Amino acid sequence: MSQLNLPKGRRLTRQRQVILAELRKVHSHPNAFEVYELVKKKIPRISLGTVYRNLGFLKSHGHIQALSCDCCDCEHFDGQTDHNEHFTCKLCQRVYDLKGPLTKKICLGSQDGHQIDDYQVNLIGICHQCLKKKKSSLARKSGLTGKR
Amino acid sequence: MSQLNLPKGRRLTRQRQVILAELRKVHSHPNAFEVYELVKKKIPRISLGTVYRNLGFLKSHGHIQALSCDCCDCEHFDGQTDHNEHFTCKLCQRVYDLKGPLTKKICLGSQDGHQIDDYQVNLIGICHQCLKKKKSSLARKSGLTGKR
DNA sequence: CTAGGTGCAAATCATTTGCCGGGGC
DNA sequence: GCCCCGGCAAATGATTTGCACCTAG
Numbered sequence: 001m002s003q004l005n006l007p008k009g010r011r012l013t014r015q016r017q018v019i020l021a022e023l024r025k026v027h028s029h030p031n032a033f034e035v036y037e038l039v040k041k042k043i044p045r046i047s048l049g050t051v052y053r054n055l056g057f058l059k060s061h062g063h064i065q066a067l068s069c070d071c072c073d074c075e076h077f078d079g080q081t082d083h084n085e086h087f088t089c090k091l092c093q094r095v096y097d098l099k100g101p102l103t104k105k106i107c108l109g110s111q112d113g114h115q116i117d118d119y120q121v122n123l124i125g126i127c128h129q130c131l132k133k134k135k136s137s138l139a140r141k142s143g144l145t146g147k148r
Numbered sequence: 149m150s151q152l153n154l155p156k157g158r159r160l161t162r163q164r165q166v167i168l169a170e171l172r173k174v175h176s177h178p179n180a181f182e183v184y185e186l187v188k189k190k191i192p193r194i195s196l197g198t199v200y201r202n203l204g205f206l207k208s209h210g211h212i213q214a215l216s217c218d219c220c221d222c223e224h225f226d227g228q229t230d231h232n233e234h235f236t237c238k239l240c241q242r243v244y245d246l247k248g249p250l251t252k253k254i255c256l257g258s259q260d261g262h263q264i265d266d267y268q269v270n271l272i273g274i275c276h277q278c279l280k281k282k283k284s285s286l287a288r289k290s291g292l293t294g295k296r
Numbered sequence: 297c298t299a300g301g302t303g304c305a306a307a308t309c310a311t312t313t314g315c316c317g318g319g320g321c
Numbered sequence: 322g323c324c325c326c327g328g329c330a331a332a333t334g335a336t337t338t339g340c341a342c343c344t345a346g
Contacts, residue, residue, distance in 0.1 A: 033310085053312085075310085114279075125266065
């Protein structure tokens with residue numbers, strides 16, 4: 001794992017290492033409880049409070065970022081901090097990173113007199129997996145009943 | 149107020165009318181409790197539970213929209229449903245609507261194989277009011293102490 | 297009469313916090 | 322020795338829900 005620069009006196013404890021490693025490993029964007037479950041496999045006695053505390057710690061030092069989607073009631077975390085653009089499926093509620101250059105036109109600087117330091121884009125729709133499912137179920141249905 | 153089309157049997161009660169009217173009137177993006185306080189001036193005996201219920205109702209029928217910013221722990225509401233682009237000040241935590249055309253390059257359609265129906269953009273930074281305050285306090289400070 | 301709506305209070309759920317013992321430097 | 326840290330459990334705060342009554346159609 002890359003060496004992180006931490007303020008003097010603060011340590012990258014085993015708990016923090018594991019949380020960070022798990023977040024960097026997975027491509028889903030787990031919420032705090034899911035992180036807790038992942039980390040518990042490595043550190044069975046870790047507590048949920050510690051996970052919350054350390055997610056906050058890692059976030060405040062810029063090592064991870066939090067995503068708030070409005071489809072669910074809790075915060076999701078991303079081990080990468082350079083992903084500002086996400087896609088949320090309104091059917092399965094999975095959160096994807098966007099790969100395409102679609103939103104690259106947004107530039108930091110100023111806007112309406114405000115100083116823009118950062119941005120988050122969230123696209124909402126139906127993901128390719130759910131689209132596939134939907135199509136095949138439609139095809140099945142029309143195949144059975146036909147057009148009358 | 150414009151007539152809303154509601155599913156059969158559902159009514160636009162006085163409580164809902166007032167909530168909607170207040171949300172359309174204000175330009176801040178109040179959270180549920182702030183809506184409650186606004187509405188209580190008109191309907192003193194309304195309960196917070198009713199406000200939540202009706203915000204959910206209005207949202208699910210597309211008359212208002214919810215914004216989740218990550219700077220605070222609660223949901224904010226917008227009486228307009230065509231505002232997808234917001235700016236959050238990280239100092240005062242106010243939420244502004246964006247007027248400029250900055251993010252217009254985002255287009256609905258498809259992206260990475262997903263079907264995009266909607267989007268939300270949130271820019272984060274320091275708003276013009278806070279910038280002004282910051283500048284004048286800096287000026288004051290350097291004026292008093294000078295450069296040494 | 298029936299379904300939908302409301303006020304109220306209790307419940308729920310995510311997240312935060314206080315406390316205390318333990319370990320690193 | 323001091324400070325940071327983690328586990329645990331209790332507290333907090335936003336939101337939801339169950340219930341009993343009310344009202345429009």
